[in-house]
Amino acid sequence: MILVLAVFSYSIVGASDLPRHVDPSLLGSEYPFSPQLFELYTSAFGSIIAGEYVDARSLLDTVLMAYAPPDVRESLEEYTDFVVDVIGGFESTESSLEEAVHHLRWLREKLAADSIDEALRCLWETNRTIGILEESSSPLALELKSSAQTLLQGVTELGLHLEDVNLEILGALEEAELIGLLRTAGLRESELVISIDVEEALVGSSASIEGYLVDVNGTGLQVRDVDVFLGGNRIDTVSTDFSGFFASEIDVPFLYQESVSVHAEYWPKEEDVDRFTPSSSDALEISLIYFSPSLKVEVPSVGYPSKTAKVSGWLSFEGEALGGIAVQAVSFGRRQISKSGEDGFFEFDIAVPSDVVEGMADVVVESKPSDLYGPVRVVEDMEITRLPVSLVLDKPSWTFSGGYAEIEGLVSFEGVPLGDCMVEVKGRNQVEYVRTLSDGKFVAYLEYPLISLSSRYPFSLKVVPEEPWLRSVAIDGDIFVVNVVTLFCAPVFLGAAVFYVLQRNRDAGFVASKVDALDVSLVGSPSDMSSRGGFEGLYLRALGAIALLSEVVIRPSNTIREYLALISGKVSAGIFSVFERLSLLYERWVYGRKRGGPPLRRAERMLEDLEDNSEFEG
Amino acid sequence: MRVKSVLLLSVLVSGAVLVGLTFVYPSVDDLMVENPFWNGLSKVYVSLDPVRVKELSELRTLVLNPGNSTLLILGPSTPFSEEDLRALRVFVSRGGLLVLADDFGSGNEVLEGFGVSVRFERLLLQDRLFKERNGLMPRTYGERVSCLMGVDSLVLNYAGVLRDVEGAVVLAWSSPFSYVSYEPSVPAEAVLSGPFPVVVECGFGEGEIIVVSDSSLFINSMLDLGDNAVLLSNLCRDELFIDEGHCIPSRLTVLRAGLSGVYSVLRMTEIRYGLCIVVVFVIFNVKWMKGDDEEVVVDEVEELMKRHPEYDRGLLEELQEKRRKARGYQ
Numbered sequence: 001m002i003l004v005l006a007v008f009s010y011s012i013v014g015a016s017d018l019p020r021h022v023d024p025s026l027l028g029s030e031y032p033f034s035p036q037l038f039e040l041y042t043s044a045f046g047s048i049i050a051g052e053y054v055d056a057r058s059l060l061d062t063v064l065m066a067y068a069p070p071d072v073r074e075s076l077e078e079y080t081d082f083v084v085d086v087i088g089g090f091e092s093t094e095s096s097l098e099e100a101v102h103h104l105r106w107l108r109e110k111l112a113a114d115s116i117d118e119a120l121r122c123l124w125e126t127n128r129t130i131g132i133l134e135e136s137s138s139p140l141a142l143e144l145k146s147s148a149q150t151l152l153q154g155v156t157e158l159g160l161h162l163e164d165v166n167l168e169i170l171g172a173l174e175e176a177e178l179i180g181l182l183r184t185a186g187l188r189e190s191e192l193v194i195s196i197d198v199e200e201a202l203v204g205s206s207a208s209i210e211g212y213l214v215d216v217n218g219t220g221l222q223v224r225d226v227d228v229f230l231g232g233n234r235i236d237t238v239s240t241d242f243s244g245f246f247a248s249e250i251d252v253p254f255l256y257q258e259s260v261s262v263h264a265e266y267w268p269k270e271e272d273v274d275r276f277t278p279s280s281s282d283a284l285e286i287s288l289i290y291f292s293p294s295l296k297v298e299v300p301s302v303g304y305p306s307k308t309a310k311v312s313g314w315l316s317f318e319g320e321a322l323g324g325i326a327v328q329a330v331s332f333g334r335r336q337i338s339k340s341g342e343d344g345f346f347e348f349d350i351a352v353p354s355d356v357v358e359g360m361a362d363v364v365v366e367s368k369p370s371d372l373y374g375p376v377r378v379v380e381d382m383e384i385t386r387l388p389v390s391l392v393l394d395k396p397s398w399t400f401s402g403g404y405a406e407i408e409g410l411v412s413f414e415g416v417p418l419g420d421c422m423v424e425v426k427g428r429n430q431v432e433y434v435r436t437l438s439d440g441k442f443v444a445y446l447e448y449p450l451i452s453l454s455s456r457y458p459f460s461l462k463v464v465p466e467e468p469w470l471r472s473v474a475i476d477g478d479i480f481v482v483n484v485v486t487l488f489c490a491p492v493f494l495g496a497a498v499f500y501v502l503q504r505n506r507d508a509g510f511v512a513s514k515v516d517a518l519d520v521s522l523v524g525s526p527s528d529m530s531s532r533g534g535f536e537g538l539y540l541r542a543l544g545a546i547a548l549l550s551e552v553v554i555r556p557s558n559t560i561r562e563y564l565a566l567i568s569g570k571v572s573a574g575i576f577s578v579f580e581r582l583s584l585l586y587e588r589w590v591y592g593r594k595r596g597g598p599p600l601r602r603a604e605r606m607l608e609d610l611e612d613n614s615e616f617e618g
Numbered sequence: 619m620r621v622k623s624v625l626l627l628s629v630l631v632s633g634a635v636l637v638g639l640t641f642v643y644p645s646v647d648d649l650m651v652e653n654p655f656w657n658g659l660s661k662v663y664v665s666l667d668p669v670r671v672k673e674l675s676e677l678r679t680l681v682l683n684p685g686n687s688t689l690l691i692l693g694p695s696t697p698f699s700e701e702d703l704r705a706l707r708v709f710v711s712r713g714g715l716l717v718l719a720d721d722f723g724s725g726n727e728v729l730e731g732f733g734v735s736v737r738f739e740r741l742l743l744q745d746r747l748f749k750e751r752n753g754l755m756p757r758t759y760g761e762r763v764s765c766l767m768g769v770d771s772l773v774l775n776y777a778g779v780l781r782d783v784e785g786a787v788v789l790a791w792s793s794p795f796s797y798v799s800y801e802p803s804v805p806a807e808a809v810l811s812g813p814f815p816v817v818v819e820c821g822f823g824e825g826e827i828i829v830v831s832d833s834s835l836f837i838n839s840m841l842d843l844g845d846n847a848v849l850l851s852n853l854c855r856d857e858l859f860i861d862e863g864h865c866i867p868s869r870l871t872v873l874r875a876g877l878s879g880v881y882s883v884l885r886m887t888e889i890r891y892g893l894c895i896v897v898v899f900v901i902f903n904v905k906w907m908k909g910d911d912e913e914v915v916v917d918e919v920e921e922l923m924k925r926h927p928e929y930d931r932g933l934l935e936e937l938q939e940k941r942r943k944a945r946g947y948q
Contacts, residue, residue, distance in 0.1 A: 019722065019776065020648065020649075020693055020721055020722060020723070020776060020833050020834060021657060021775040021776045021833070021834035021837060021840070022754060022775065022776050023656045023657070023839065024656070024750070024751075024752075024755060024775065024839045024840065024843070025656065025839070027751060027752035027754060027755065028751075028752065029751045029752070030746065030749070030751065030752050030753055032746065032747050033746030033747055033753075033795075033805060035805075036746060036747045036795045036805065037747060039795075040747075065748060065757075065771075066747045066748055067747070067748070067749045067750065067751060067757075355683060355684070355685030355686065355713050355824075356685070357685070357686045357855065357856055358686070358856065424679050426679075431679070453883075453886035453887065453888050453889065454886060454887035454888055455885055455886045455887055462679070464682060472682045483888065486888040487887070487888060490888045490891075490892050494892060494895050494896070497899075498895075498899060501899070556926055556928075556929070557928075557929065557930070591940070591941050591944050592944055
């Protein structure tokens with residue numbers, strides 16, 4: 001049994017798998033492929049040399065995204081950190097160098113020198129980190145079971161780049177020294193100071209800027225051009241008077257933000273280039289004032305697919321309606337633009353798409369900025385839903401096989417019948433489509449062929465309304481199918497079979513003990529006579545009757561034929577004839593080939609004849 | 619007699635246990651929602667409760683609102699009939715989202731059916747750098763698009779790649795260090811080097827087709843790796859359907875289906891009660907037959923001699939022999 005189970009079970013659960021995936025738990029952990037990994041580092045080194053530090057950092061982030069087993073991971077992260085330090089070192093160096101160049105541009109040689117010092121210090125730190133990087137390359141390569149040649153080559157290139165940066169710094173230092181020489185020759189530092197008459201201003205209004213351009217001794221530089229910048233854009237160029245004073249009227253821009261910055265710059269021209277340094281004023285902030293209107297929006301709380309939702313609103317400021325301002329509504333990926341009326345009201349008809357997903361949807365309404373009024377934005381929710389339809393179903397609980405089940409229904413919405421809804425009725429092997437009539441009713445038939453045996457047969461019914469704003473409804477049910485033929489025939493056949501077998505077994509029971517069958521001719525006790533039935537009992541009864549008439553009792557050792565010989569002449573010829581036929585019939589039945597049951601009726605008739613003759617003679 | 623009985627009993631018990639096991643033992647079918655093992659989709663089924671579609675033509679009746687529905691076809695193995703393709707075209711053209719994840723299966727038939735240029739390239743994608751532990755499980759990286767919201771990386775498993783993606787929007791790529799070959803290999807033996815598109819989006823009618831070059835993305839052992847689960851969640855609309863008609867069932871599943879068929883037949887009233895009667899009848903019949911069998915064991919002459927020691931044994935044996943011959947025994 002176990003063998004059978006094992007063979008069967010294996011053949012079932014051991015179904016071969018398509019080569020589409022492998023069990024992740026069976027896949028071992030692999031080291032990162034070092035040539036590819038080192039290629040990434042080399043690219044990062046290249047980006048550092050090109051000054052593309054963002055790219056370099058990104059590449060290093062990518063390195064860390066590569067998979068590495070825990071034992072290698074630590075070394076990889078440490079090495080990457082060193083490279084990140086190198087990037088930081090170069091960045092700081094370049095930042096200081098740029099600062100120095102900026103100072104040199106404004107001919108501030110002392111400040112420039114300070115920045116150059118800082119750049120040199122950073123570069124020295126970077127040089128030290130590159131040294132560590134070089135030392136770490138070989139151990140890392142060893143852990144990855146690879147050669148460090150690629151990494152070391154990249155580090156060497158970094159060292160060369162460092163020397164280039166060093167040269168740049170030295171160049172800047174020379175420039176600073178040159179400016180120092182110019183200053184010795186009479187170059188004076190200029191200074192620019194500005195002020196604004198307002199700290200905050202309405203958008204669209206004007207503001208006055210005034211200031212002084214002086215040299216390092218406070219002496220005004222007269223008839224020099226000063227550029228005025230607003231938010232980074234040059235908006236005016238004014239000339240200084242004899243005292244270095246200048247003034248400018250600026251228009252505060254229609255910017256709907258918190259503030260805007262203002263500053264002024266002076267660039268020496270012509271012979272002033274060798275006399276004065278350029279200068280820039282501090283940036284001053286003007287806080288911008290504008291009005292934020294009030295926007296009240298009314299959005300229907302619920303929207304239905306394919307229907308229109310009316311969105312309305314009122315735009316005002318401090319209770320006063322704001323008319324003529326552009327307003328837009330964005331919903332379901334569509335944009336509509338309108339204008340507020342004189343009374344500040346506006347309205348949109350938003351079409352809800354028919355295939356929209358049920359749930360919450362955003363309706364965004366915003367007013368555009370206009371003059372002193374800034375933009376305002378309101379987001380409201382609208383729940384998109386579909387309404388359920390009502391389905392009243394009338395179906396039989398049972399039917400006969402070979403017939404059909406008539407399923408009637410009424411589809412309605414809030415009591416109003418819905419026509420033209422698609423109704424799908426699915427039976428066991430049948431799908432029926434019908435449409436509801438104008439009164440909302442439908443009739444569908446599920447057929448059950450004659451071969452359907454008696455059972456519960458499930459069916460499902462789905463109603464899909466034509467209108468997108470209505471929700472479909474589905475119902476499952478079952479119908480009991482009665483198969484009259486099988487229900488009646490089966491018991492009849494079964495009964496017949498049972499009867500046949502019982503009959504067969506009764507006969508079998510009659511000859512159940514062959515020992516008794518062999519014994520029957522030898523046993524003739526009265527108790528046996530009364531206890532036995534069937535043919536055997538009949539014959540024993542006959543033996544008893546003959547024993548009384550002939551006064552010869554059959555002995556156990558007598559065969560049937562011996563007994564017949566013994567009683568021959570001791571009973572009448574008629575009785576002997578009947579008993580002889582009965583005996584031979586019994587003998588044939590006991591010792592002969594069995595064909596069907598015993599000839600009981602015939603034997604009974606013979607016994608009756610025998611008993612009649614016995615009584616007559618008696 | 620005894621050997622026969624033991625064998626019969628053994629087969630009967632084995633059969634009963636086998637039937638029981640068939641019902642109790644979970645499915646082991648690849649990419650089946652009933653399979654709780656590593657290669658099954660039971661997690662998807664439990665978390666998202668998709669509607670199982672045996673015939674794609676059923677979509678016509680199952681899908682109420684295509685615009686709000688997603689159909690997953692994961693690792694199709696059997697061919698798609700023209701009727702299947704028509705049903706898919708109708709579904710997608712009416713706004714449905716079809717997610718077709720395949721690698722070495724019959725997915726190209728679907729793409730041909732839609733007339734899009736994208737195809738599954740039957741080459742094995744590997745990545746020895748950006749991977750989940752092993753090069754056969756490469757990590758891929760998505761573009762910043764809505765359906766990949768929250769998806770940083772996807773982990774594939776024995777995946778393929780896509781080709782001819784012109785005209786489609788590539789949503790995710792394998793890394794530049796990935797490569798493809800005919801079987802697991804080292805980068806030096808690569809047929810082509812990456813990056814390769816692995817997830818693309820194609821428009822069709824009012825709907826979309828998302829093509830993924832790996833059928834294993836959502837199996838139980840892979841769903842929790844990377845952001846695979848996030849991608850699945852992003853792709854699933856309110857109504858989710860999963861195609862089961864294009865998988866090759868294992869023998870266990872076939873046997874289970876057969877047994878289910880037998881069970882449904884046995885549920886018939888006539889069969890059910892008829893069977894009860896037959897079983898009762900057989901039980902009794904067997905008992906009677908058992909009594910009949912016993913006589914063979916008994917030696918009738920010996921039995922008779924016990925009852926009547928005074929009988930002539932030789933005569934009885936002769937009589938027994940005559941009876942035997944008269945009944946046709948040898």
